[in-house]
Amino acid sequence: MAGIWVHGELAADGSLAKLSTEVATLARSLAGESGGAEVTGIVIGADPAGGAAELARFVPRVLVVTEPSTVDHAAGTIVAQRLAALIEERDPDIVLAGAGPEGRDLAGALSALTGRGVLANAIALRGSPDGPIATHSVFGGKLITESALTGGRGIVTVRPNAVTAEAADSPGSIETVAPAGELTQPAVPIIDRIEAQGAAASIDDARIIVAGGRGVGGPEGFGLIADLAEALGGAVGATRAAVDSGWIPYSQQIGQTGKIVKPQLYLAMGISGAIQHKVGMQTASTIIAVNRDPDAPIADFADMVVVGDLVEVGQAILAQLRERSG
Amino acid sequence: MRIVVLTKPVPDPASGGERLGADGRLDRTNSPAVVNGNDEYVLEKALKLVEAAGEGEVILLTMAPATAPETMRKALAMGATRGVLVTDPPIGGSCTVATTRILAAALKTLEFDLVLAGVDTSDGGAGVVAPGVAALAGLPYLSYAASIEPDAAAGKVRVNRITPSGYDVLEAPMPALISGTQALGEPRYPSLKGIMAARNKEITTLTLADLGIDAGTVGTAGATTKVVDSRAPEPRAATRVVREEPDEAARQVVALLAERRLI
Ligand SMILES: Cc1cc2nc3c(=O)[nH]c(=O)nc-3n(C[C@H](O)[C@H](O)[C@H](O)COP(=O)(O)OP(=O)(O)OC[C@H]3O[C@@H](n4cnc5c(N)ncnc54)[C@H](O)[C@@H]3O)c2cc1C
Ligand SMILES: Nc1ncnc2c1ncn2[C@@H]1O[C@H](COP(=O)(O)O)[C@@H](O)[C@H]1O
Numbered sequence: 001m002a003g004i005w006v007h008g009e010l011a012a013d014g015s016l017a018k019l020s021t022e023v024a025t026l027a028r029s030l031a032g033e034s035g036g037a038e039v040t041g042i043v044i045g046a047d048p049a050g051g052a053a054e055l056a057r058f059v060p061r062v063l064v065v066t067e068p069s070t071v072d073h074a075a076g077t078i079v080a081q082r083l084a085a086l087i088e089e090r091d092p093d094i095v096l097a098g099a100g101p102e103g104r105d106l107a108g109a110l111s112a113l114t115g116r117g118v119l120a121n122a123i124a125l126r127g128s129p130d131g132p133i134a135t136h137s138v139f140g141g142k143l144i145t146e147s148a149l150t151g152g153r154g155i156v157t158v159r160p161n162a163v164t165a166e167a168a169d170s171p172g173s174i175e176t177v178a179p180a181g182e183l184t185q186p187a188v189p190i191i192d193r194i195e196a197q198g199a200a201a202s203i204d205d206a207r208i209i210v211a212g213g214r215g216v217g218g219p220e221g222f223g224l225i226a227d228l229a230e231a232l233g234g235a236v237g238a239t240r241a242a243v244d245s246g247w248i249p250y251s252q253q254i255g256q257t258g259k260i261v262k263p264q265l266y267l268a269m270g271i272s273g274a275i276q277h278k279v280g281m282q283t284a285s286t287i288i289a290v291n292r293d294p295d296a297p298i299a300d301f302a303d304m305v306v307v308g309d310l311v312e313v314g315q316a317i318l319a320q321l322r323e324r325s326g
Numbered sequence: 327m328r329i330v331v332l333t334k335p336v337p338d339p340a341s342g343g344e345r346l347g348a349d350g351r352l353d354r355t356n357s358p359a360v361v362n363g364n365d366e367y368v369l370e371k372a373l374k375l376v377e378a379a380g381e382g383e384v385i386l387l388t389m390a391p392a393t394a395p396e397t398m399r400k401a402l403a404m405g406a407t408r409g410v411l412v413t414d415p416p417i418g419g420s421c422t423v424a425t426t427r428i429l430a431a432a433l434k435t436l437e438f439d440l441v442l443a444g445v446d447t448s449d450g451g452a453g454v455v456a457p458g459v460a461a462l463a464g465l466p467y468l469s470y471a472a473s474i475e476p477d478a479a480a481g482k483v484r485v486n487r488i489t490p491s492g493y494d495v496l497e498a499p500m501p502a503l504i505s506g507t508q509a510l511g512e513p514r515y516p517s518l519k520g521i522m523a524a525r526n527k528e529i530t531t532l533t534l535a536d537l538g539i540d541a542g543t544v545g546t547a548g549a550t551t552k553v554v555d556s557r558a559p560e561p562r563a564a565t566r567v568v569r570e571e572p573d574e575a576a577r578q579v580v581a582l583l584a585e586r587r588l589i
Contacts, residue, residue: 011490012489012491074467074468074469074487074494074496076457076467076469077457077460077461077467080457080461099453101445101453101469101470101488104445104446104452104453104454104457105457105467105469106457107454107457108422108426108452108453108454108455108456108457108458108461109457109458109460109461109467111422111423111426111454111458112423112426112427112430112457112458112459112461112462113461115423115550116423116550117421117422117423117549117550117551118421118422118423118452118454118550118551119551120422120450120451120452120453120454121451121452133554137559138344138449138451139337139339139344139345139449140339140344140448141559142342142344142558142559143344143345143346143556143557143558143559144556144557144558144559145346145350145553145555145556146553146554146555146556147551147552147553147554148551148552148554149550149551150549150550150551150552154550154551157452157454184464185461185464185467186464186465186466186467186498186499187466188466188467188468188496188497188498188502189496189497189498190494190495190496191484191495191496191497192494192495193489193492193493193494193495194486194492194493194494194495195491195492196491196492196493202490204490208588232583232588232589240508243508244512250472250488250507250508250509251488251490253508256339256363256448257363257364257367257448257507257508258508260451264586264588265583265586265588275339275340275342276339276340276363279339279448282562285586286582286586286588287562288579288582294567294569299565299567300565301562301565302565303562303563303565303566303582304565304566304567304568304578304579304582305565305566305567305568306568306575306578306579307567307568307569308569308572308575309572312572313572313575313576313579315572316572316573316575316576317576317579317580319576320576320577320580321580321589324580324589
């Protein structure tokens with residue numbers, strides 16, 4: 001029987017990445033469309049028990065590999081070697097991983113080690129007689145493509161927010177396994193972990209993003225952006241102009257050389273909507289822009305554009321949101 | 327310090343002209359090619375590191391169609407020393423597996439302390455080639471770099487890898503392969519002198535035969551993935567323009583948020 005595997009990505013604290021719960025949910029629907037393929041979660045890490053238990057809420061079976069070296073070494077290449085050995089032993093058809101930095105590092109090394117192809121950055125996935133068909137948004141959202149793996153086998157990386165995570169009706173079993181083989185790739189030690197000052201909420205899988213651009217005017221201006229994000233329960237994003245000016249860290253940048261996001265709401269404050277920014281956020285469900293220039297490019301693709309000063313309009317929105325929540 | 331930079335020519339995302347041909351492959355005739363954005367950041371870092379070392383070279387390694395030297399000259403104009411281009415008609419239509427194999431084989435023909443790559447490309451955006459090349463070449467792989475600090479005397483390199491909450495400081499012996507981001511710093515503009523000098527810089531060409539790779543295993547023939555369909559995205563709804571005073575404008579924003587159950 002065809003097998004679909006889900007890589008359970010672990011955060012530094014050993015918890016399961018939210019993205020993996022989405023990927024696992026997607027794997028179950030793909031299995032349903034693939035003649036009842038078996039879904040198996042794989043968790044590989046120094047202390048995998050917690051992550052494995054969490055993943056087992058979403059899939060019928062989880063295989064767990066304890067790999068002590070990931071605790072103080074860059075994980076991607078190590079996990080890829082263990083996973084490649086398991087694939088060699090058990091021969092699943094499809095391996096699904098998240099399309100974030102960890103999943104990409106893993107997928108790249110795994111593909112090289114197994115020779116299996118990669119469908120990267122799927123925004124949807126469905127079964128077909130010829131194997132899974134992945135949907136992609138390419139060329140900055142100008143085109144939607146559907147792609148298949150030759151022979152119906154390979155690796156697929158999945159973008160955040162492709163589906164809403166839903167636990168299975170009953171939790172799955174957990175089985176400890178030990179793949180054969182040595183780690184032959186050079187391991188890269190982590191010699192220190194640095195917590196960035198005031199690390200902001202992650203934009204990767206945020207449901208709501210309030211983003212600021214050059215129009216925000218300075219680091220203090222981002223105070224209003226953060227207040228709006230807090231009032232809406234969202235995260236703070238930014239354009240490259242704001243990042244290059246040093247007003248906000250690069251981790252919050254959205255666009256071609258920043259992150260690609262797909263929130264329910266994107267509130268753009270003082271952002272012109274340059275193509276390199278647009279490619280990172282145009283698939284947001286609702287886009288609202290505040291810009292004093294009615295001809296800014298963002299007015300061509302936002303659902304609503306408020307023509308006005310972002311401080312005045314932003315403060316008015318904030319006041320009304322606070323009034324509502326009492 | 328000798329640094330190889332993996333650079334890919336991509337259709338200019340700002341041109342708006344990217345499209346697929348009838349065969350489901352990128353139609354390169356409809357948009358000008360530029361050096362991939364993330365590759366420019368790592369190239370800039372490579373140039374700075376060699377400048378700081380006071381000796382060495384920056385070698386571009388590109389796998390692309392025969393027209394690539396046009397784009398590679400832009401990177402040479404920024405200051406790269408020379409280019410190596412892997413080009414051969416059967417390479418057309420290569421998937422990431424073939425690209426990874428070809429680049430890893432080409433690296434074997436070069437001597438270097440570091441290999442730098444962008445974290446992803448603006449056209450494919452897979453973000454898998456750099457880790458794949460490192461795995462095939464057996465090089466330590468340090469990814470998502472916000473800083474790169476080689477210590478030539480100790481033969482080691484230190485990288486700050488971007489994490490959700492800050493940085494992991496990674497350290498590896500050289501040679502190593504590092505993927506980098508915009509956080510490495512703004513790329514320089516080529517000077518007039520740089521542009522002139524680039525015309526005479528060497529670009530060596532390698533074929534599949536030079537690398538000992540069977541043409542049937544790469545390109546369209548060996549592709550592990552294929553595009554089966556493409557369509558225009560659903561058009562977005564018309565934009566509602568609000569020109570009222572701040573309080574009234576805010577009321578309309580909040581009403582839309584409530585209507586869409588966002589608050
Ligand atoms: C290789 C490459 C990669 C890039 N990658 C990215 C990327 O990943 N992400 C990204 O964002 N950009 C990227 N860019 C840069 C991009 O081209 C734009 O320069 C950038 O997005 C502009 O940011 P902005 O909208 O904040 O600034 P601007 O374009 O300057 O726009 C500011 C807007 O604010 C409005 N404004 C000003 N003051 C006010 C006010 N008081 N009230 C209301 N509105 C006001 C103005 O009308 C204007 O529309 C990249 C560029 C290149 C070349
Ligand atoms: N054809 C290519 N030639 C040279 N370098 C490449 C090529 N394809 C990918 N790369 C390198 O690998 C990085 C990631 O590419 P990708 O995995 O395709 O998103 C790029 O930023 C380049 O540095």
